[in-house]
Amino acid sequence: MWLVEQLAPGSGSNHCTLLMWLRGELDHVALREAIDLLHRRQAVLRTVLAEQHGRLVQRVRRALPVDLPSSDLSDLPDPAAAARGIAAALGAAPYALDREPPVRWRLLRTAPNEHLLVLCLHHIAVDGWSESVLWQQLAELYSARRLGRTPPPQRLRVTYTEYAARQRRELAGGMYSKGLGYWRRHLAGAPAVVLPGVGGESSAYTGGADHAARTFTAGVPAELSIRLQQLARDERASSFMVLLAGFCALLRSTTQAEDLVIGTPTAGRSEADVRDLVGYLVNPLAMRFDLSGRPTPRELLRRVRATCLDGMDHQDVPFEEVVKSVARGRSNRRRQLTPVMFQLHNVPEPEARWVGLEAAREQIFGTACDLDLSLSLEPRPNGLVAHWTYHTALFHADEVKALHRRYLALLARIADAPDIPLPAEEAHGGQRRDEERWTAPPRSRQPETAAGWAEQGTRLRTVVSVFDEVLGGRPGLDEDFLAAGGHSLTAVQAAERLRRRLALPVTGLEVMECGSARRLGRLLDERAGAQLLARAAGEVSTSARAHRARTSSAGLSGAAAGPVLVTGATGGVGSFVVRELLARGRSVRALVRPESAHLLAGEPVEIVAGDLADHDSLRAAADGAGAVVHAACTFTSPQVDVAAMRALLAGGSAATFVFVSSVDAYGSPPPGPVPEGAGPVGAVNAYGEAKLACERLLAQARRGTPHGWSAVRVPAVWGCHDRLHHQLRWGVTGSLLQAAEARTEMLLPGTREATSRYRPGLLPWISAHRLARFLVDVVESPAYGVVNAIGGHVDWLALALELRELVGSDSRLAYSPDAPAHLFRAARYASALCEPAGGAEESWRAALAEAVPATLALSRR
Numbered sequence: 001m002w003l004v005e006q007l008a009p010g011s012g013s014n015h016c017t018l019l020m021w022l023r024g025e026l027d028h029v030a031l032r033e034a035i036d037l038l039h040r041r042q043a044v045l046r047t048v049l050a051e052q053h054g055r056l057v058q059r060v061r062r063a064l065p066v067d068l069p070s071s072d073l074s075d076l077p078d079p080a081a082a083a084r085g086i087a088a089a090l091g092a093a094p095y096a097l098d099r100e101p102p103v104r105w106r107l108l109r110t111a112p113n114e115h116l117l118v119l120c121l122h123h124i125a126v127d128g129w130s131e132s133v134l135w136q137q138l139a140e141l142y143s144a145r146r147l148g149r150t151p152p153p154q155r156l157r158v159t160y161t162e163y164a165a166r167q168r169r170e171l172a173g174g175m176y177s178k179g180l181g182y183w184r185r186h187l188a189g190a191p192a193v194v195l196p197g198v199g200g201e202s203s204a205y206t207g208g209a210d211h212a213a214r215t216f217t218a219g220v221p222a223e224l225s226i227r228l229q230q231l232a233r234d235e236r237a238s239s240f241m242v243l244l245a246g247f248c249a250l251l252r253s254t255t256q257a258e259d260l261v262i263g264t265p266t267a268g269r270s271e272a273d274v275r276d277l278v279g280y281l282v283n284p285l286a287m288r289f290d291l292s293g294r295p296t297p298r299e300l301l302r303r304v305r306a307t308c309l310d311g312m313d314h315q316d317v318p319f320e321e322v323v324k325s326v327a328r329g330r331s332n333r334r335r336q337l338t339p340v341m342f343q344l345h346n347v348p349e350p351e352a353r354w355v356g357l358e359a360a361r362e363q364i365f366g367t368a369c370d371l372d373l374s375l376s377l378e379p380r381p382n383g384l385v386a387h388w389t390y391h392t393a394l395f396h397a398d399e400v401k402a403l404h405r406r407y408l409a410l411l412a413r414i415a416d417a418p419d420i421p422l423p424a425e426e427a428h429g430g431q432r433r434d435e436e437r438w439t440a441p442p443r444s445r446q447p448e449t450a451a452g453w454a455e456q457g458t459r460l461r462t463v464v465s466v467f468d469e470v471l472g473g474r475p476g477l478d479e480d481f482l483a484a485g486g487h488s489l490t491a492v493q494a495a496e497r498l499r500r501r502l503a504l505p506v507t508g509l510e511v512m513e514c515g516s517a518r519r520l521g522r523l524l525d526e527r528a529g530a531q532l533l534a535r536a537a538g539e540v541s542t543s544a545r546a547h548r549a550r551t552s553s554a555g556l557s558g559a560a561a562g563p564v565l566v567t568g569a570t571g572g573v574g575s576f577v578v579r580e581l582l583a584r585g586r587s588v589r590a591l592v593r594p595e596s597a598h599l600l601a602g603e604p605v606e607i608v609a610g611d612l613a614d615h616d617s618l619r620a621a622a623d624g625a626g627a628v629v630h631a632a633c634t635f636t637s638p639q640v641d642v643a644a645m646r647a648l649l650a651g652g653s654a655a656t657f658v659f660v661s662s663v664d665a666y667g668s669p670p671p672g673p674v675p676e677g678a679g680p681v682g683a684v685n686a687y688g689e690a691k692l693a694c695e696r697l698l699a700q701a702r703r704g705t706p707h708g709w710s711a712v713r714v715p716a717v718w719g720c721h722d723r724l725h726h727q728l729r730w731g732v733t734g735s736l737l738q739a740a741e742a743r744t745e746m747l748l749p750g751t752r753e754a755t756s757r758y759r760p761g762l763l764p765w766i767s768a769h770r771l772a773r774f775l776v777d778v779v780e781s782p783a784y785g786v787v788n789a790i791g792g793h794v795d796w797l798a799l800a801l802e803l804r805e806l807v808g809s810d811s812r813l814a815y816s817p818d819a820p821a822h823l824f825r826a827a828r829y830a831s832a833l834c835e836p837a838g839g840a841e842e843s844w845r846a847a848l849a850e851a852v853p854a855t856l857a858l859s860r861r
Contacts, residue, residue: 014122014123014124015091015092015095015120015121015122015123016091016120016121016122016123016126016131016363017087017088017090017091017092017118017119017120017121017363017364018118018119018120018121018131018135018361018362018363018364019084019087019116019117019118019119019361019362019363019364020116020117020119020135020359020360020361020362021114021115021116021117021359021360021361021362022114022115022116022117022354022357022358022359023113023114023357023358023359023360024113024354024356024357024358025113025356025357026113026115026357027142027145027146027356028070028107029145030142030145030146031068031107031117031142032065032066032068033141033145034138034141034142034144034145035066035068035105035138036063036065036066037141037145037151038134038137038138038141039063039066039103040063041137041153041154042134042137042160042278043060043159043160043161044102044125044126044160044278044279045101045102045103045125045278046060046061046062046063046101047059047060047061047101047102047125047160047161048061048097048098048099048100048101049097049098049124050098058161058164060161061101066105067105068105068106068107069105069106069107070106070107070108070109071086071106071107071108071109072109073086073108073109073110074109074110074111074112079109079110079111080110080116082110083108083110083116083118084116084364086106086108086118087106087108087116087118087120087364088364090104090106090118090120091118091120091364093120095122097122097124101125102121102122102124102125102126103119103120103121103122103125103126104118104119104120104121105117105118105119105120106118106120119134123280124280125278125279125280126278126279126280127267127268127279127280127281127282128282128345129267129269129281129282130277130278130279130280130281133276133277133278134278135352135361136352137154138352139352139353139354139359140352142354142355143353143354143355146355146356147355154276157273157274158273158274158277159277160277160278160279163274163277163279163281164279167318171318171321176316176317176318176321179314179316179317180317180321180322180325182310182314182317183286183314183317183322183325183326184325184326186286186288186310186311187261187286187288187322187326187337188326190259190261190286190288190326190337191257191259191261192261192337192339193251193255193257193260193261193262193339193340193372194255194257195254195255195339195340195372195373195394195395213371213389213390213391213392214389214390214392214397214400215387215388215389215390216387216388216390216397216400216401216404217385217386217387217388217485218385218386218388218401218404218482218483218484218485219382219383219384219385219386219482219485219486220377220383220384220385220386220408220411221383221408221482221512222382222383223383223636224383224408224411224412224415225239225383225384226636227415227416227636228242228243228411228414228415229242230415230686231298231301231414231415231418235298235301235302235305236305237301237304237305239344240308240344240346241301241304241305241308242301242414243342243344243377243384243411244262244264244304244308244342244344245297245300245301245304245414246407246410246411246414247262247342247375247407248260248262248289248291248300248304249291249297249300249410249414250403250406250407250410251340252291253406253410254403257291258290258291258292258293259288259289259290259291259292260288260289260291260340261286261287261288261289261337261338261340262286262287262289262338262340262341262342263284263285263286263287263337263338263340263341263342263371264284264285264287264341264342264343265282265283265284265285265341265343266282266283266284266285266312266315267281267282268281268282268283268315269281283315283316283317283318283319284319284338284341285311285312285315285319286319286322286326286337286338287307287308287311288307289303289304289307290303290307291303294421295421296418296419296420296421296818297413297414297417297418297419297420298418298419300414301414301418322337323337338371339371339372339373340371340372340373340374341371341373341374341375341376342374342375342376343374343375343376343377344376344377344379345376345377345378345379346379371389371391372390372391372394373388373389373390373391373394373395374387374388374389374390375387375388375407376389386404386407388400388403388404401479401483401484404483405480405483408482408483416729416734416738417734417735417738417739419735419747419818419819419820420735420738420739420742420744420745420747421744421745459502459504459521459524459525459528460477460517460518460521460525462498462501462502463498463517463520463521463524464477464517466494466497466498466501467481467484467486467494467517469497470486470490470493470494470497471484471485471486471490472485475516475517476516476517477516477517477518478516478517478518479516479517480515480516481494481511481512481514481515481516482512482515486511486512491511491512494511495507495510495511498511498524502524502528504524504527504528505527505597505598505599506520506523506524506527506598507593507596507598507599510523562587562624562625562626562627562655563586563587563588563589563606563624563625563626564581564586564587564588564589564625564626564627564628564629564779565589565590565591565608565621565622565625565627565628565629565652565655566578566581566588566589566590566591566629566631567591567612567618567621567628567629567630567631567632567648568591568592568631568632568633569588569590569591569592569600569605569631570590570592570596570599570600571631571632571721571723572717572719572721572723572724572727572768573631573660573714573717573768573771573772573775574590574629574631574632575599575721576719576721576768576769576771576772577629577631577772577775577776578590578600578603578605579772580772580773580775580776581776581779582603582604582605584776586776587606587626588604588605588606589605589606589607589608589621589625590603590605590606590607590608591608591610591617591618591621591632592607592608592609592610593609593610593611594609597609608620608621612632612633612634612640612641612644613640613644615643615644615646615647618644618647618648618651619647619648619650619651620651621648621651622647622648622649622650622651622652622655623651623652625652625655626655626656627655627656627657627658627779628648628652628655628656628657628658629658629660629775629776629779630645630648630657630658630659630660631660631775632644633660635687638686638687638689638690638693641690641694642690642693642694642697645659645693645694645697645698646697649697649698649701653701653707654707655707656707656708656709656779656782657698657701657702657707657708657709657710658709658710658712658775658778658779658782659694659695659698659709659710659711659712660712660714660775661691661694661695661711661712661713661714661786662687662688662691662713662714662715663713663714663715663764663788663790663829664684664685664687664688664691665680665684665688665691665692665695665713666678666680666681666688666713666827666829667680667681667682667683667684667688668681668682668683668684668825669681669682669825669827670827671825671826671827672826672827672828673827673828673829673830674827674828674829674830675830676713676786676787676788676829676830676831677785677786677787680692691713694711695711695786698711699711699785702784708782708784709782709783709784710778710782710783710784710785710786710787711785711786711787712774712775712778712783712787712788712789713786713787713788713789713829714766714771714789715763715764715765715766715789715790715791715829716731716732716733716763716764716765716766717765717766717767717768717771718765718766718767718768718844718847718848718850718851719767719768719769719847719850719851720768720850720851720854721768724768724851728851728852728855729855732763732822733763733799733803735747735819735820735823736796736799736800736803737803737807737852737855739811740800740803740804740807740809740811741807741809741856742811743809743810743811744811745811745812745813745814746800746803746804746811746812746813746814747814747815747816747818747819747820747823748796748797748800748813748814748815748816748819748823749761749796749815749816749817749819749823749824750815750816750817750819760795760796760797760826761795761796761822761823761824761825761826762793762794762795762796762825762826762827762828763793763794763795763796763799764790764791764792764793764827764828764829765790765791765792765793765794765844765847766789766790766791766792767791767847770789770791771789771791774789775789787831788829788830788831789831790829790830790831791844792844793828793829794844796823797813799844799848800813801813802845802848803848803852806848806849806852806853807852807856
């Protein structure tokens, strides 16, 4: 980094600007004392560099009071924006590393009880891990001085100077010779990564002083992250490896290269004595990935995992030594070896408590970078945040946003279809069906003229305004909400604001499904028109729009004492149960999220706003109910599901209780009949474990009481409902349906012998209509135990042929031992409902013929 600073002084490519917002009554004296103590403790903050006899040497200065300039910006029109501007300028200013330490402080007052503490650093002295250590120690020192205490001295096991000296001795002693041999073999003949840039410009250039860069930040939805974690567990891989596999697939489709070198940083802190050390210990690794052939996502993940494990075994070799050994003769050697970087931030973030203050961290990304492209992912409670830093000579902003959309689509394919190879056109940069399904189409900017906006209508302008507020910037009319940085929480916020301003029903899920402002505006226009017609006919209920409908007396004369509470009443199963109860004249109480209440507007039901995580709302909803049909489920958070079950049982202790469980509770039984209520056999997934736990809670709560109860184990459910369409696409049938759509091989359980043999597997299923009737039956006649609701069992071969016919696909059927594991299962679940002779909807072919076209239409919206 010293050499980079000398060759390109002031480029800013190794500068870092960190912000800490402090809200409350700040003790200025305590803060100054804490900063002084921090510099006294961490010598690297007092170190300057110089050349002596052709060698770079460190000089540690005496601990003196640290300069902390302060400014009062509270009188400015926008103090926060002004503070960020000052911080950005301070961070971009050149460092004279031979005359000044690599750290700067600034305190900016933005309100009477709000300050911004700015910390600017040069990466020659600190890395990302060190940043967390500095903030944690500063908070501890401030809190001690604020309380009038003397902080205990910290005794580091090793100083940064000692660490650097030890590394030099190990290098001189040949300690890394074996590791260097590995990296020479690993990188021998590795080609440079060539990214297609602006106007066809290539990234394979000699470099120079131009380090201009920008950073685009967007989100990765939490639900997608959760599905990726499940695949990682299945393959004994880390989240880092799965996300890196997606990045490899993206680069392959972008560059058409099958041999790629990607840089990734390691913390360099495997030893306990350097965990609390402030310094630059990061050591990048140059990972070389084999992407040849047409690997499935699972196979690609296995290749990435193997490469990563080998690289981690040799991570102690200093990267500069690897560059010297491998990249001899190359100009700008380091950049040519790893012009593309990938990292997942997993730095421990201990809670930094500032006594008497609320603190919030922030970072300003610079406008310089010595890489062509870098993807940095940060875990957040609501998913991942992706920071794409790119060289402006190679990429336009819209091109990088398109990269993010494609990355999301590839991650979705990896998570949901891990055993289906990428189509040939997708592997070489063609247009992707997945990109069209998961993201918005190529975006066109909104009309900027007054005439152009006048054509759009007030509802669309309101949508764009709300998107601007929740996303922090105005998106294009066709810009994808998620790619613009949105996530599930901001979608809910946007829906809430739109409902309030337009008095129209809309949910957060609909915000994400519509994707763009234009599509959402059209949906709202349609609803406004329908609402006007309904008002004219006197059919709109103001109280229903306010999420609390009245109970209608029509058709409820035969109802039992107390209404039937249905959880998840707007979901794939619950909505059918509500219809069936109403058809039988039962009084219904529907538990729904507030943003979904409009879906039941006009229905003669009592609407109760609530959520599985809101236990008070669950207990209140169950109180006074004559029966409970618990159909709601998170699918991905077992702890939430089990805790919700406890709350419902506590609130509805006297109600007949029907719990919608799953055949996943049986585990992995061998081929043959499985009696109702049998214990689990073999591996049980997390979803099945949660269902078992809820069944046990129900049995315990009802033991010794006269109150009826039933745990109904349910298989795949087919029917016309958005949630059921998603299950058809991404559930157990997903691999076959997606392969049929993509016209790739549909893998069936079997062998790859000359005479391929099919190993029959069975899929248990039931139609949503039949399941609803059965659930209401057991409300009226409880089973007092575990029962199955099975409509029938379908052979996977017959199912694949039917799906291919319905999709209109010419996909080839192939028998393979690598087919998804659940396709090999051939258990037959006993049930009084098995193979019913009911109406047309009971035929599995009829059920699919109804569901598949709607599923395809939903995916192409």
